Amino acid sequence: xxxxxxxxxxxxxxxxxxxxxxxxxxxxxxxxxxxxxxxxxxxxxxxxxxxxxxxxxxxxxxxxxxxxxxxxxxxxxxxxxxxxxxxxxxxxxxxxxxxxxxxxxxxxxxxxxxxxxxxxxxxxxxxxxxxxxxxxxxxxxxxxxxxxxxxxxxxxxxxxxxxxxxxxxxxxxxxxxxxxxxxxxxxxxxxxxxxxxxxxxxxxxxxxxxxxxxxxxxxxxxxxxxxxxxxxxxxxxxxxxxxxxxxxxxxxxxxxxxxxxxxxxxxxxxxxxxxxxxxxxxx
Amino acid sequence: xxxxxxxxxxxxxxxxxxxxxxxxxxxxxxxxxxxxxxxxxxxxxxxxxxxxxxxxxxxxxxxxxxxxxxxxxxxxxxxxxxxxxxxxxxxxxxxxxxxxxxxxxxxxxxxxxxxxxxxxxxxxxxxxxxxxxxxxxxxxxxxxxxxxxxxxxxxxxxxxxxxxxxxxxxxxxxxxxxxxxxxxxxxxxxxxxxxxxxxxxxxxxxxxxxxxxxxxxxxxxxxxxxxxxxxxxxxxxxxxxxxxxxxxxxxxxxxxxxxxxxxxxxxxxxxxxxxxxxxxxxxxxxxx
Amino acid sequence: xxxxxxxxxxxxxxxxxxxxxxxxxxxxxxxxxxxxxxxxxxxxxxxxxxxxxxxxxxxxxxxxxxxxxxxxxxxxxxxxxxxxxxxxxxxxxxxxxxxxxxxxxxxxxxxxxxxxxxxxxxxxxxxxxxxxxxxxxxxxxxxxxxxxxxxxxxxxxxxxxxxxxxxxxxxxxxxxxxxxxxxxxxxxxxxxxxxxxxxxxxxxxxxxxxxxxxxxxxxxxxxxxxxxxxxxxxxxxxxxxxxxxxxxxxxxxxxxxxxxxxxxxxxxxxxxxxxxxxxxxxxxxxxxxxxxxxxxxxxxxxxxxxxxxxxxxxxxxxxxxxxxxxxxxxxxxxxxxxxxxxxxxxxxxxxxxxxxxxxxxxxxxxxxxxxxxxxxxxxxxxxxxxx
Numbered sequence: 001x002x003x004x005x006x007x008x009x010x011x012x013x014x015x016x017x018x019x020x021x022x023x024x025x026x027x028x029x030x031x032x033x034x035x036x037x038x039x040x041x042x043x044x045x046x047x048x049x050x051x052x053x054x055x056x057x058x059x060x061x062x063x064x065x066x067x068x069x070x071x072x073x074x075x076x077x078x079x080x081x082x083x084x085x086x087x088x089x090x091x092x093x094x095x096x097x098x099x100x101x102x103x104x105x106x107x108x109x110x111x112x113x114x115x116x117x118x119x120x121x122x123x124x125x126x127x128x129x130x131x132x133x134x135x136x137x138x139x140x141x142x143x144x145x146x147x148x149x150x151x152x153x154x155x156x157x158x159x160x161x162x163x164x165x166x167x168x169x170x171x172x173x174x175x176x177x178x179x180x181x182x183x184x185x186x187x188x189x190x191x192x193x194x195x196x197x198x199x200x201x202x203x204x205x206x207x208x209x210x211x212x213x214x215x216x217x218x219x220x221x222x223x224x225x226x227x228x229x230x231x232x233x234x235x236x237x238x239x240x241x242x243x244x245x246x247x248x249x250x251x252x253x254x255x256x257x258x259x260x261x262x263x264x265x266x267x268x269x270x271x272x273x274x275x276x277x278x279x280x281x282x283x
Numbered sequence: 284x285x286x287x288x289x290x291x292x293x294x295x296x297x298x299x300x301x302x303x304x305x306x307x308x309x310x311x312x313x314x315x316x317x318x319x320x321x322x323x324x325x326x327x328x329x330x331x332x333x334x335x336x337x338x339x340x341x342x343x344x345x346x347x348x349x350x351x352x353x354x355x356x357x358x359x360x361x362x363x364x365x366x367x368x369x370x371x372x373x374x375x376x377x378x379x380x381x382x383x384x385x386x387x388x389x390x391x392x393x394x395x396x397x398x399x400x401x402x403x404x405x406x407x408x409x410x411x412x413x414x415x416x417x418x419x420x421x422x423x424x425x426x427x428x429x430x431x432x433x434x435x436x437x438x439x440x441x442x443x444x445x446x447x448x449x450x451x452x453x454x455x456x457x458x459x460x461x462x463x464x465x466x467x468x469x470x471x472x473x474x475x476x477x478x479x480x481x482x483x484x485x486x487x488x489x490x491x492x493x494x495x496x497x498x499x500x501x502x503x504x505x506x507x508x509x510x511x512x513x514x515x516x517x518x519x520x521x522x523x524x525x526x527x528x529x530x531x532x533x534x535x536x537x538x539x540x541x542x543x544x545x546x547x548x549x550x551x552x553x554x555x556x557x558x559x560x561x562x563x564x565x566x567x568x569x570x571x
Numbered sequence: 572x573x574x575x576x577x578x579x580x581x582x583x584x585x586x587x588x589x590x591x592x593x594x595x596x597x598x599x600x601x602x603x604x605x606x607x608x609x610x611x612x613x614x615x616x617x618x619x620x621x622x623x624x625x626x627x628x629x630x631x632x633x634x635x636x637x638x639x640x641x642x643x644x645x646x647x648x649x650x651x652x653x654x655x656x657x658x659x660x661x662x663x664x665x666x667x668x669x670x671x672x673x674x675x676x677x678x679x680x681x682x683x684x685x686x687x688x689x690x691x692x693x694x695x696x697x698x699x700x701x702x703x704x705x706x707x708x709x710x711x712x713x714x715x716x717x718x719x720x721x722x723x724x725x726x727x728x729x730x731x732x733x734x735x736x737x738x739x740x741x742x743x744x745x746x747x748x749x750x751x752x753x754x755x756x757x758x759x760x761x762x763x764x765x766x767x768x769x770x771x772x773x774x775x776x777x778x779x780x781x782x783x784x785x786x787x788x789x790x791x792x793x794x795x796x797x798x799x800x801x802x803x804x805x806x807x808x809x810x811x812x813x814x815x816x817x818x819x820x821x822x823x824x825x826x827x828x829x830x831x832x833x834x835x836x837x838x839x840x841x842x843x844x845x846x847x848x849x850x851x852x853x854x855x856x857x858x859x860x861x862x863x864x865x866x867x868x869x870x871x872x873x874x875x876x877x878x879x880x881x882x883x884x885x886x887x888x889x890x891x892x893x894x895x896x897x898x899x900x901x902x903x904x905x906x907x908x909x910x911x912x913x914x915x916x917x918x919x920x921x922x923x924x925x926x927x928x929x930x931x932x933x934x935x936x937x938x939x940x941x942x943x944x945x946x947x948x949x950x951x952x953x954x955x956x957x958x
Binding site: 026032078079081082083084085086088089090092093094096097099100101103104206210213214217218221246247249250252253254255256257258260261264 | 317364543565
């Protein structure tokens with residue numbers, strides 16, 4: 001049973017990293033992205049190949065994050081002029097382009113992906129690493145939000161044109177958001193590769209991107225704690241509903257729909273509502 | 284000859300995309316919603332069609348069944364899902380739509396089985412006509428013709444009927460339209476009914492072309508439809524049709540000449556990204 | 572969560588009762604619990620359904636015949652959505668529930684991820700139909716009871732080039748690990764059997780519209796077409812090739828091997844030949860019993876995926892019986908020593924890597940059903956890698 005819990009902890013923590021990374025882009029900076037899995041995959045492939053080539057685990061993870069962040073910079077730079085829904089669909093396209101490219105590359109293993117990735121840690125070790133990484137990202141996320149950068153991000157999210165008239169270099173901050181958010185995904189990808197031992201292109205498909213965005217939105221876009229809760233909830237969802245194997249996805253879809261319908265600010269909005277109710281209730 | 288055939292194949296694929304994209308772009312033009320669940324309506328139309336055809340033995344009855352069921356469900360989606368969310372940020376409706384689509388796909392699997400349903404009797408697929416060496420079956424011809432007819436009828440409807448004018452007024456300025464006595468809610472219902480009817484017809488035709496109606500058949504059009512309406516300029520109806528045809532033709536040639544480098548989806552999105560890098564708002568001006 | 576295999580029919584009840592009476596020790600309390608993961612939801616749900624039906628049938632048959640070494644077999648089935656990040660928790664959950672032996676009824680990514688978990692835990696594990704070459708390389712507790720893609724591709728080359736005598740071949744390859752490994756095997760041996768590959772097209776698993784490929788094949792005018800795919804891609808592909816006027820013979824593989832393919836392609840399916848491991852006209856009692864019982868249970872004819880999981884459950888059970896219990900190490904050793912064990916997919920023996928060695932069956936679609944066409948017995952050509 002312990003191993004089961006540990007594996008859930010690992011994948012839960014990976015999802016937290018992915019969701020927090022996307023939240024920096026979509027929540028803090030207002031740039032909805034439907035292609036986050038591409039950066040997850042970039043980190044996974046880069047770290048896996050480096051690790052196989054003999055680089056130490058820690059260095060592979062760091063470089064995986066770096067490569068993903070670099071790709072994020074390129075994508076962010078190229079799409080600076082593309083806004084709102086156009087951007088969402090462009091990032092979705094980046095995801096498909098990534099997948100289509102990887103599938104055809106022999107040096108990336110093509111359809112077979114990359115196998116025999118070393119597994120340098122025990123299940124407990126991976127769990128500690130993943131949770132540590134997730135906590136570090138929570139800290140980074142809270143810091144960003146509070147810092148000067150967070151203020152600018154907010155201004156960009158609220159009204160990009162107004163922000164730039166005020167002399168804010170919006171492009172620079174959008175790029176920072178992209179780089180940080182995608183590097184987080186790359187780091188998570190590196191851990192994923194070493195946990196599973198084999199990566200195939202399909203693991204980083206459109207559905208994965210949608211799943212990450214769903215975690216952000218269900219948690220409450222822009223709220224670090226909300227997104228954390230959203231990622232944990234949606235990771236555990238399939239497990240909680242294992243007893244109804246057959247209806248799992250139906251329930252998942254219905255839950256997304258229900259949260260958006262009745263609590264569109266996600267879990268964070270729900271929490272705020274409860275807090276307000278408690279405060280105003282005559283005690 | 285070979286290239287001509289590829290062109291024809293591409294135009295037929297484009298026609299198929301156009302029937303999907305028209306509904307999507309109508310919804311976007313009116314409500315600013317990326318209506319992913321439109322692909323669920325597409326599959327629903329196909330299921331209504333195949334179940335009717337197999338139960339009655341008549342493909343002709345399948346046509347009104349597919350169109351009718353889809354046209355009925357579209358407005359319901361608006362009423363119960365999108366209408367309460369209109370004041371929210373756009374991603375709220377997007378995620379709700381994705382959730383609905385996932386639930387619909389899985390609902391089809393639970394109700395009608397994971398293997399999908401073939402048509403017991405599909406004479407339209409096997410009846411082919413040869414035109415200058417290019418053989419097309421009746422379903423392919425129907426796909427091309429119905430897209431032409433629907434797009435044409437829609438153009439006439441918008442330009443020449445009272446309801447069409449009301450619709451256009453609501454798209455370009457809802458408040459102004461309302462002050463002239465146009466009920467925007469009625470226009471929205473109409474909008475969903477028309478768009479969904481087209482998706483249902485497209486679903487049936489695709490089901491006939493594949494001779495298979497399966498739970499996941501909406502998956503590809505769910506995202507490719509979005510790519511098309513973005514390429515054509517969000518909310519721009521003629522733009523969506525042109526973008527559909529371009530994408531169809533690009534994919535047709537791409538799947539033969541570029542298959543060693545990129546797969547079909549990646550080819551489509553490579554075109555989309557290339558266009559958006561040059562024209563960030565699509566090929567044609569977005570609505571409003 | 573857990574599927575019970577006690578079919579509530581009177582006949583079955585009597586069967587079980589008599590089995591218990593005869594077997595004496597057999598009771599639900601010390602049932603042999605076999606862990607099983609398969610894609611019950613998601614894009615691969617069709618195969619997940621077939622694979623769990625096949626495994627359930629094997630368990631029912633074993634129980635009706637007195638159980639496995641006197642113990643009732645109970646499957647513990649979990650969904651993995653054919654995804655690695657679902658398969659690892661599922662595998663760990665199976666471990667947590669105390670299963671001592673496990674089987675994958677899933678695809679490569681999920682199977683390889685689960686194999687790592689079971690290997691580390693020292694639990695013997697069989698991959699029923701996932702074809703990724705690295706699955707058995709996970710370790711000495713991992714076995715595979717189906718052909719590797721490459722082996723089947725080589726058999727395809729021999730069949731097309733040597734047995735049918737076709738020379739100019741067009742390949743249509745499915746873009747996934749299954750298609751890619753078939754293509755690799757086919758190309759490896761093509762020249763040896765006098766085959767010239769005129770051109771190769773590829774498509775993604777989501778494609779159902781093949782107009783551009785049909786146009787290309789018409790231009791190439793090959794002697795035959797070697798096309799990989801699953802029933803839901805191959806059905807539309809074959810119908811569209813025939814509707815487009817392509818008359819060249821089409822050679823497929825086990826992905827086609829289900830009645831659903833014929834239901835989709837209808838008349839166009841006639842004459843399509845496939846390499847597989849399930850022979851519909853087999854005289855072999857094991858195969859016959861499986862084919863008949865499956866249709867009675869499922870309500871549709873047997874397919875390759877179901878036969879593969881049925882085989883895996885029976886092979887596992889045989890090893891447990893020979894090991895005299897479900898001690899994982901003893902079962903692993905017994906599995907490795909499996910020799911010529913008769914199953915629905917032929918006689919099973921493992922090599923040092925845990926891969927099987929068996930004949931390839933050729934089936935042809937005739938009057939709306941798969942029928943025997945030929946067998947390939949060529950130990951040298953069909954040898955899987957051993958390390």
